[in-house]
Amino acid sequence: MFKGRNFDRSVILLCVRWYLAYNLSLRNLEEMMAERGISIDHATIHRWTLRYAPLLLEQFNLRKRAVTGRWHIDETYIKVRGRWTFLYRAIDSNGDTVEFWFSERRNLTAAKRFLARALKRNGRPGRIIIDGSQTNREAILSCDTVDRLRNTSRLKLTPIRIRQSQYLNNLIEQDHRAIKRRVRPMLGFKSIDSARTILSGIEMEHMMRKQQAKYACNPQPSLAEQPDLHPTGTREGTEAQGATPIHRHDTTTSSTPPTTNTKREQHPTEARPR
Incomplete structure (x- = not known):
């Protein structure tokens, strides 16, 4: 997944996660990485986001918890190149996506x-x-009918009940705010493809924040730990690939003094390099 990249996987995951999770611009991330001694162009971070956000979402869906049997459905507006597009969303009774x-x-x-x-x-x-x-009501009735007609099991499927209420649907209206809060500083997207990809990554970070994934090693990992628990980026993968962790300072003491960068004296019989 990260083979052939000039940067360590931990740097790539950190930049992608910060851009999707927090109200940071690409140039903000470029400056933050420069303060840590890592020179990355903001366009590179954007390319990383477009490449790895769908892959991370695919791995997240493999660990996504089951949802409840009561859904709230609504759509919200997203601006792309100066015109409004739509993001259809559904959450369950617990607020999970x-x-x-x-x-x-x-x-x-x-x-x-x-x-x-x-x-x-x-x-x-x-x-x-x-x-x-x-x-939306007609869409539910149509999809429900098609789903029941395609049912080949002996168990008869009951029709999906529909409840139309603006007051009861406030739960998903509040959940829209987390997505709009991240999208608003971007001042709109430049293309449909980039909007679709980045929105999928923002939704993934929102689900990670709500602890919607199941991990055997840690039932409730933090938001920063979850990307490292995916198969594409296991925690022990950094050591296995021979990558050097960033800004790791050696605090151990040694009995021998540190060596200095003094020039080694050349032996008279030693051949000089050409």
């Missing part, structure tokens, strides 16, 4: 794709709570 879907349009087709993806990855909920959107 169920699924998200970025779309250029807000219509029935986009809502169906989002619902079909959520049902495929997370199973069928017992109830879905939405606001007054009739488009």
Whole structure:
């Protein structure tokens, strides 16, 4: 995953995680790395984010916990090149993220794709709570019907109950704030592809902050520890690859004095290098 890179994997993961999790610009990260003695161009950090955010999300989904049977569905606005696009999102009754879907349009087709993806990855909920959107209601009814018709098991699937209430859907409205809080300092995205990739990384960091992944070694790792626990970046991987940790100071004492960089005297019979 990190083979052929000029920087250590710990530097790459740190820059990508900080950019996705906190309100930092690419130039802020460039200055912060320079203060630590690491010279990185801000464009390099942007390329790292576009490359590794989808890969980290893929590994995170392998460890994502199951969600509850009551979902809240809504969409929020995201500006791309001066025009509004839409981010469909769903959370469960505990506030955990169920699924998200970025779309250029807000219509029935986009809502169906989002619902079909959520049902495929997370199973069928017992109830879905939405606001007054009739488009989302039609999408739920359509996807529910298709899912029940495709059912080949002997167990009969019960229809998904739909509850339309603006008050009960305040839970997901509050959850939107975490995403908008990170997107707002970016002042909009420059392209659809970069918006889709970076938003997926922001959603991943939001799920990591809510402790939605299962890890055998540590039930509740911190936000900084979780990227190192993925198969693509295990904690012991740094030592196995022979990488040197950054800013590791040797605090052990030695009985022998430190050597100085004095020039070694050349023996008369020793051949000089050409």
